[in-house]
Amino acid sequence: MEGAFEILKLFVLNAVFIITALIFTTYLILTIFSAISLRKYLRKNSYVDYNSIVASPLAPSLSVIAPAYNESETIIDNIRTLLSLYYNNYEVVVINDGSKDDSLEKIIKDYDLEKVNYYFDYRLSCKRIRGVYKSRNRSFKKLTVIDKSNGGKADALNAGLNVCRNDLVVSIDADSIMEPDALLKLVKPFMEAKEKRVIGAGGVIRIANSCEISDGHIRKINLPKKFLPRAQVMEYTRAFLMGRMAWSELDGLLLISGALGMFDREIVIKSGGYNTNTVGEDMELVVRIRRYMVDNGLNYDVVYIPDPLCWTEVPNTVKVLARQRSRWTRGTMETLITHRKLFFNRKYKKLGILGYPYWLIFEYLAPIIEFLGICWFIFLLITSKLNWPFFLLLFGFVYFFAVSLSIWSVLFEEMTFHKYERRRDVLRLMGTAFLEPLFYHPMVMLMTIKGNIDKVLNRNKWGKMERKGFGKN
């Protein structure tokens, strides 16, 4: 008994260190898996000729669903980008989610739209659809615009799912910029499927701040000038090229970013569509469709593509970033609570044994533990009980390991897609890797804590994302 108590005491005393070491070990393993997966992907895809499916009559038809709320500034250009993607057989469904600005009026005017007698049912529940619009101009025949009462992003996506007709749906933020070949790359895993049915595919989201953009296309890729978005570039590179790539290899992927994802419409509808009661509808959907497949004994796959497929503007100010991170935290909490049955549940295989516990411990709980660690540090500092040599050693351990992980992700980017052509940009990105743990990371940790508090206090707002608009970059 005494021995057990001693072990417990030892664990409690070293809890922060143990968890940190566990996190770092996990990251190291994920880095290795990610490298394997990237190598496999790039080698495999270096022989692919995507042009063969551009006009193939055998290629599946797709519906691109883009919800928009107060996007008046960018909506016209973004629809133009969506209409000019390299793919033959697709429709674009834009959902005006009760915008208070003149988004709808602008779209109607620019694309010569008129209300049509569109028949659909509310198979997935959503707020009232006020009308469906089509263009008089046949060159915009791919475009359908839905005008509905405001109900949030998930609600708008459900409306889009009710109206669209194709087997595969692509959900995209109307304020993001898709790479012209994004659909070709996303549809490929669905077309390659054999024994397993592919139910979802996601790709890398890149940061468009400071990039040169015209006519809804990225013309020149630049690293953001301001530190805040630049730190997010570092964060996204690490998350997408290392984290998600590895989880895809391990078959434990829980999240396909809401900015861009392709799904099997039938499975999405059968599993109930997007959950309108959460602010993390993207993650919740992936977890739910995966659960649906396991519960029904169906073989499936969720695929992740490391190619940069979509560009988005990230928060430029601390205030907006705080709102976004609070929402992400609440979304993660809601999904983890809703699907708590997965926790170490062997029925769900890697999803239950690896994916869910990882998200719970390392993505959700880690910032809380980190925060408690900092509180403990402050307490020791105040009470003059701080072991300075050990603190510095521990700090060096955390700092240098974190920086080295970031540098790994820069290397992955360099060896794979090499998007930042200027040497100066890469060196600045590496410089950001050194500054990020000192300035950006603690700030994000506090925002995550705020997200937890917001959730507990039931402050469940989506949070407004203020965008400069791509044209103004």
Added chain:
Amino acid sequence: MKLRETYLGLVLGLILATMGAMATYGQVADSISSDSAMVETGQTVQEPADVLSVYAQRLLNRFDKSPLLVTILYIVILYSIVTMITLLIIILIHRGRLKREQTLKDYLLEKYQHLLMDYLFDEERQEEALEELNRVANNRINRQILIDQMIDLSVNLKGDIKEAIKILYIQLGLERDSLEKAYSRKWHENVKGFRELAFMNIRDANDRIARSLNASNDILRMEAQIAMVRLSDANPYEFLDLLKKPLSLWEQVTLHELQIQHNLPVPDFKQWFNSENTSVVMFALEMVGWYKQRGVGKEILGLFEHEEEKVRFTSYKVCGEIGLKMSLPAMIKKYPEETFKNKLEILHTFTKVPDEKYLKFLKNVLDTEEDVQLQIEATKAMENTDEPGISMLIRLMKSKSEYKNYQIIIRHVLDGRIY
């Protein structure tokens, strides 16, 4: 991509970090030795066990923590620093190398382009161009760039000039490189080799390619299929008889595009309707639909009873594409027992093969089905029969049914703006 360097960096980082830690340990041990030597006069050499325990004691005194823990932390810090420096160097070297490779490639591409033009179109300079090509393409990298250039060039050429490129390819001994790749133990090399041989129509490695037709590696298998299709004269799709692995939609699309691009002979695809490989049956069905191959009615009707839902789906679809009216009564029979997706396809076929004889069936679908898509598809099929169908729809619109809002459905279908 050269991810090999990343592994190298990781291993190197670990080795250097461990060496760093050992060096730290050595310094500590040395200092302990000299301290001890000063304290314990006459005893200049320490026993290793003592060194360790004194080292541990010193760490314990300094950090008030387990010496093992402190040592691990030291190692991780050193590992991280060494890794960072190593990766930084790798990134910079990689950038430089990429730039150099690109410069060389640009130079060679321009050089080869001129020489190839001289060889192909200037008889006087042909010999000279051949010699120069032989001289420049003197290593593996340069030869690979030349092969790629020749393939790019031959894609857009036909007839004698294409044949001249093939002769040059052989004269320069480049086929040896391609064969070497085809017989390599690395799959990605095989893929390159298969592609090059297929482009140059060299059949010396056909046995090797045939062996890869059922390879477990998807890419290798697909490339072997493509190469076999291009390198077979009589029946390019003969390999379908041997195929045990499923033919994915991606592979089907690639083969179909190949067929169109190279204007390959089109076989009678119904010969594969009885294949045990379901994906081969589906591909054959798709091709029958695409090439509008007739005289397949009886065989397709047989596939309506296939156990696989997707095979039945494709057979309904193909009936629509080839306008097979005789299949419609059989589809009406199958309709009640079919899955939603197949029901929809059956109705879609009625749209593509309009026949007023089946208006009653379609009206019945419209009345009984609750699903919007099925209702719309049935209405579209009715509309496509022209006068009789449209009159029926107009009558329905005017009628006031209590259980179905015909007006909304029919307005949707008749709205020309909804494509």
